[in-house]
Amino acid sequence: MSKPVIATASLAGCFGCHMSFLDIDERILDLIELVEFDKSPIDDIKKFSRPVDIGLIEGGCCNAENVEVLRYFRKNCKILVSVGECAVMGGLPAMRNTIPLKECLEEAYLNSPTVAPEDRLIPADEDIPVLLDRVYPCHEIVKIDYFLPGCPPSADLIWEALTALVQGRPLRLEYELVKYD
Amino acid sequence: MNYKKILQKYRKDRTRLIEILKELQSREGYISEKAILSVADELGLSRAEVEGVISFYHFLSARPLGKYVVYLNNSITAEMAGREKVALAWERETGCRFGQTSEDGLVTLLETSCIGMNDQEPAAIINGVVFTSLNPDKVKKLVGWMREGRAVEDMVEETGDGANGHELVRSMVRNNIRKTGPVVFGEYVPGQAIRKALETTPECIIDEVKKANLLGRGGAGFPTGLKWEFCRKEKGEQHFVICNADEGEPGTFKDRVILTERPEMVFEGMAIAGYAVGARLGILYLRHEYTYLRRYLEHVLQKMREQGWLGPNIAGRGFDFDIEIKMGAGAYVCGEESALIESAEGKRGEPRDRPPFPVQKGYLNLPSTVNNVETLATATQIIIHGANWFRSMGTPVSAGTKLLSVSGDCERPGIYEVEYGLTVKELLEMVGARDTLAVQVGGPSGNCISEAGFGRKICFSDLPTGGSIIIFNRSRDLFSVVRNFLDFFIEESCGWCVPCRAGNVLLKKKFEKIASGLGTVQDLKEIEAWGKIIKSMSRCGLGQTSPNPVLTTLASFRELYESRVNKEADFIPEFDLNQAVAEACAITGRKFQEEQDHA
Numbered sequence: 095m096s097k098p099v100i101a102t103a104s105l106a107g108c109f110g111c112h113m114s115f116l117d118i119d120e121r122i123l124d125l126i127e128l129v130e131f132d133k134s135p136i137d138d139i140k141k142f143s144r145p146v147d148i149g150l151i152e153g154g155c156c157n158a159e160n161v162e163v164l165r166y167f168r169k170n171c172k173i174l175v176s177v178g179e180c181a182v183m184g185g186l187p188a189m190r191n192t193i194p195l196k197e198c199l200e201e202a203y204l205n206s207p208t209v210a211p212e213d214r215l216i217p218a219d220e221d222i223p224v225l226l227d228r229v230y231p232c233h234e235i236v237k238i239d240y241f242l243p244g245c246p247p248s249a250d251l252i253w254e255a256l257t258a259l260v261q262g263r264p265l266r267l268e269y270e271l272v273k274y275d
Numbered sequence: 276m277n278y279k280k281i282l283q284k285y286r287k288d289r290t291r292l293i294e295i296l297k298e299l300q301s302r303e304g305y306i307s308e309k310a311i312l313s314v315a316d317e318l319g320l321s322r323a324e325v326e327g328v329i330s331f332y333h334f335l336s337a338r339p340l341g342k343y344v345v346y347l348n349n350s351i352t353a354e355m356a357g358r359e360k361v362a363l364a365w366e367r368e369t370g371c372r373f374g375q376t377s378e379d380g381l382v383t384l385l386e387t388s389c390i391g392m393n394d395q396e397p398a399a400i401i402n403g404v405v406f407t408s409l410n411p412d413k414v415k416k417l418v419g420w421m422r423e424g425r426a427v428e429d430m431v432e433e434t435g436d437g438a439n440g441h442e443l444v445r446s447m448v449r450n451n452i453r454k455t456g457p458v459v460f461g462e463y464v465p466g467q468a469i470r471k472a473l474e475t476t477p478e479c480i481i482d483e484v485k486k487a488n489l490l491g492r493g494g495a496g497f498p499t500g501l502k503w504e505f506c507r508k509e510k511g512e513q514h515f516v517i518c519n520a521d522e523g524e525p526g527t528f529k530d531r532v533i534l535t536e537r538p539e540m541v542f543e544g545m546a547i548a549g550y551a552v553g554a555r556l557g558i559l560y561l562r563h564e565y566t567y568l569r570r571y572l573e574h575v576l577q578k579m580r581e582q583g584w585l586g587p588n589i590a591g592r593g594f595d596f597d598i599e600i601k602m603g604a605g606a607y608v609c610g611e612e613s614a615l616i617e618s619a620e621g622k623r624g625e626p627r628d629r630p631p632f633p634v635q636k637g638y639l640n641l642p643s644t645v646n647n648v649e650t651l652a653t654a655t656q657i658i659i660h661g662a663n664w665f666r667s668m669g670t671p672v673s674a675g676t677k678l679l680s681v682s683g684d685c686e687r688p689g690i691y692e693v694e695y696g697l698t699v700k701e702l703l704e705m706v707g708a709r710d711t712l713a714v715q716v717g718g719p720s721g722n723c724i725s726e727a728g729f730g731r732k733i734c735f736s737d738l739p740t741g742g743s744i745i746i747f748n749r750s751r752d753l754f755s756v757v758r759n760f761l762d763f764f765i766e767e768s769c770g771w772c773v774p775c776r777a778g779n780v781l782l783k784k785k786f787e788k789i790a791s792g793l794g795t796v797q798d799l800k801e802i803e804a805w806g807k808i809i810k811s812m813s814r815c816g817l818g819q820t821s822p823n824p825v826l827t828t829l830a831s832f833r834e835l836y837e838s839r840v841n842k843e844a845d846f847i848p849e850f851d852l853n854q855a856v857a858e859a860c861a862i863t864g865r866k867f868q869e870e871q872d873h874a
Contacts, residue, residue: 158856158867195858218863225859230850237846 098147098260102134103167105160106187106229107153110246111178112136115150117249128260133170142170148259149174150252151238154184155230159223168236173259176238177252179245181231188229195227244274276303278313289318290639292328292621293604296335305339331623331769333387333605334563341376341383343421346400350389350525351759352682352745353396357410361397364411368418381421388607388763389525390564393682393745394451394689402427403566405448438535443571450532451689454705456676457668458656459649460692465539466584468658472547473592477507480551484654487662488674493519493610493647494717494741495816499654502644506552506634509642514554516545517638517645519615521562523607524718525763526743529678530648532690534561534568537652538575539584542598544651546585547658549596552644557598560615563605572600607767611815612645614769625769626815649678649742669695673734681706683715683746695734699724702733702744710748713831718743719760720820723753725831753828753835754790760824761786768817775818778809782822793847794840803829 104112112135118125131137132146149171155161168174179185190198203209203216232238242255251271258265281298285291292314299310306329315325329335334346347353347362366372369382376383392398395407404427406417420430434440435449452460472480485500506514518541522530533541545557561569576598580586587595601619608614609624616638618624637643646654653675657665666674673695679702682688686707693702699714716722716733717740724731724738731737747756761783770776785802788794806822813819829836841847856867 158852158869161850161852161855162869196862199862216863218865220865224856224863224865224867226855227858228855230855235848235850 097128097130099132099144100129100134100148100150100256101132101142101146101167101171102136102150103152103163104135105151105153105163105181105232106156107178107180107185109135109152111152111181111252114178114244114246114249115252118253119249121253125256128257142166146171147173148256150177150256151175151181151232152177153180154187154232155226155235156187157223157225161226161235164232164235173239174232174236175240175242175255175259176232177242178247179243182233182241182243184229184231185245188231191228195225199225243272276310278310279317282313282317285317287318288621289320290619290621292318292320292325293332293335293618294602294621296325296329297602297604300335304342305336308337311337327623328621331606331625332563332603335604339376339380342381343401343427344383344385346385346387346390347373348388348390348392348396348398348400349386349759350393350396350763351756352393352526353398354755354759355683355751356396356408358397360411361409361414364414365418368415382418387564387605388767389523389527391522391528391531391562392448393526393528393680393743395449396682400564401430404428404431405446405564405567406430407447407449438571441571443574444535444568446567448531448535448567450535451687452532452536453681453687453689454691454693456692456694458665458676458692459533459537459540459652459678461656463537463540463656463659465543465579466582468543468655469546469550469584470590472550472658473590473594477551477553480547480658481507483662484551484657487657487665488672489650489653489657489665490673490735491647492649492653492677492741493522494524494721494739496735496739499646499650502634502646503548503551505632506642506644509635511641513556513639513641514549514552515638515641515643516548516552516554516557517612517615517619517633517643518545518557518559518648518651519610519612519645520565520648521560521603521610521615522648522741523562523610523767524720524741524743525760526680526682526715526718526745527741528680528682529690529742531565531568532680533648533652533678534565534572538572539579540652540655541648542576542579543584544646544653544655545598546589546596547654548644548646548651550594552642554644555595555597557596558619558638559598559600560603560609560619561600562603562609566602569600569602576600606769607763608769608815608817611817614815615645616643623769625771626817628814647741670732670734670736672736677733677740678742679733679740679744680742681744681746683744684708684711684748684751685746693733695732697733698730699733699738700729703729703746706746708746708748710750711746712749712751713747713753713756713828715743715745715747715756716740718745719763719824720816721823721827723756723824723827723831728831753832757786757824757828758783758790761821764817764821764824768821769815772813772815772818774809774812775821778805778812778818779821782806782809782825786825788849789836789839791849792839792841793849794836795844795847796840796842797846799829799836799840 133139149167176182204214315322369377371377373384397409398407437450439446489499490496606624609618613627614624633643679691716738765779768775806826809822
């Protein structure tokens with residue numbers, strides 16, 4: 095039987111959840127025995143090459159490209175997991191949600207003291223993804239099957255969740271894995 | 276303004292912070308930055324602590340307000356009585372929106388949660404004066420008078436019944452007492468109970484109240500005698516009696532009527548409680564919305580002192596007890612006893628961790644018994660008439676009578692004193708309700724029942740209530756009721772517990788998704804699961820009951836929800852990409868074309 099296939103993406107996040115994933119340290123050797131990777135920043139595969147069993151999503155959606163990638167993942171993954179606070183709730187980027195988008199952009203690109211007078215311009219290049227009115231958690235856009243909370247979720251939690259999914263066994267949620275203070 | 280001089284009389288008493296802030300606000304129209312700094316300096320507090328208190332309460336403001344400040348109530352019965360038209364009239368006549376001050380600085384329009392006038396909505400509080408049964412014409416007249424500079428007191432044309440017409444009240448509020456009973460509105464001669472109490476020992480008083488099986492009338496139903504006993508047994512250099520007159524549960528207005536018509540009975544009850552627990556001071560914590568009763572209540576207290584029923588050496592028996600009134604400043608959560616104590620100490624009204632319970636560490640960390648207005652009034656009658664008399668009424672578990680404040684769709688909204696054990700059906704007949712769809716028993720935090728439950732009894736073992744009964748007939752949309760209640764809890768959450776602060780917002784979002792027809796079976800499951808999490812993970816009664824509007828309507832009217840959810844779809848997003856990018860496109864002048872096939 096072929097190994098389960100995994101894909102990952104970082105949307106409006108900081109890559110911290112991916113870094114936390116890498117904190118599984120030497121277990122990465124077990125991981126490559128257990129699964130294969132498809133589209134992911136870890137192996138730099140840009141496009142899905144086959145149906146994927148588990149998609150791990152870091153970050154929420156702050157622009158149209160995030161939405162497209164997320165939908166692309168949903169289409170190609172049997173199970174989709176929101177990993178970390180940004181994917182689950184919008185996280186730090188969602189702090190802008192209480193401020194109108196126009197004000198945010200003006201503060202960043204026009205009024206900020208670090209912007210030189212000649213550079214005062216709100217970027218509008220066609221190559222830049224269009225921003226959304228606010229930052230959305232992933233489950234408001236596509237169906238999400240599982241949620242791993244934390245900022246970031248610890249390597250142990252990601253490992254436990256992933257191996258449980260792959261092996262089809264219930265998650266062992268030790269208190270230490272989900273306490274945050 | 277010479278703040279130092281004003282602050283002098285408060286003698287650096289931190290427990291009077293709310294009172295201080297209220298005085299400054301009444302002088303300047305708001306609490307200025309300079310005032311905040313002066314208060315912080317005088318009381319030895321940080322600026323943030325003072326600002327924290329101001330921001331906590333609805334009726335304190337650190338931003339300038341108009342000469343007339345209109346707080347229009349937004350409870351569900353106000354909506355049912357035509358609040359929207361009244362609100363529009365206010366906006367039209369003043370030229371400003373709710374949340375704003377008119378350009379000429381004359382009027383500020385604000386919303387507020389239930390002000391205890393559910394039977395005479397739409398109602399508003401303007402500069403402390405209550406205006407009931409408003410309509411667009413009356414609003415026009417009021418704004419006209421404001422332009423003339425008339426004092427709000429002089430805008431009251433006709434006073435209400437009973438003591439509402441007393442020269443120290445002069446309020447248009449009506450009592451609407453529809454049914455009197457033998458306890459609160461029974462035969463009563465002031466002064467009798469305290470004299471009788473002082474002839475026996477505190478232990479005997481506690482025994483009698485225990486024998487009467489008096490359970491707390493605020494809603495929670497804790498045995499009053501037991502509470503007094505616990506408090507009495509606690510060691511402390513001083514004990515306190517606190518009367519909780521902060522009925523904030525939407526639809527409750529019975530304490531308002533008791534305090535208007537039976538204040539002596541309440542104060543006597545406080546003195547008896549004081550004797551029982553060994554207290555020398557009682558505090559009446561009066562909700563801000565009832566400020567209009569304050570002068571009258573002070574007058575009653577003074578009269579009682581003159582009669583020798585309060586003050587030193589009451590009835591010549593060597594027992595000293597006096598009562599002071601402390602005002603709230605607008606916060607539903609302060610009805611919770613530990614939050615009330617925090618507020619009485621001049622702090623933000625955030626509930627405390629329990630234990631220790633208030634009977635152990637209450638006001639100023641000293642043993643305190645906090646009892647509801649009706650409970651104390653009832654205790655007075657129990658002392659006069661005896662436990663057996665009391666137990667002959669009601670049911671074995673729920674002895675005595677209960678004051679119900681009935682509002683909504685019925686012919687005779689108002690106050691009913693009924694024996695426990697009355698069925699909802701009997702009550703509906705009594706109040707003249709027809710074609711009833713649902714009855715909200717115990718306010719938003721209580722239970723919404725359908726016809727299937729109309730045979731149930733109003734008592735502690737079946738349908739407990741602090742008094743609030745709101746009736747909805749078949750012309751009403753239950754979803755707008757639930758929406759109103761959820762908004763209420765979101766507004767009133769103190770913010771301490773995340774499940775309550777954030778959970779209620781998420782619950783409301785999920786509810787709106789279902790209401791709009793975009794919900795799925797999964798959404799229904801989630802709304803139930805989330806409700807349970809909020810209930811079990813919040814530390815005070817507010818969070819522990821805040822999902823009830825959803826959970827109890829789901830239990831009683833499940834078909835209503837099920838008719839709105841899509842049973843086939845696995846997932847339906849509310850999200851619309853084109854809508855979500857519209858704002859950014861407008862700002863940057865870009866056009867957005869969704870890529871149909873990624874990669």
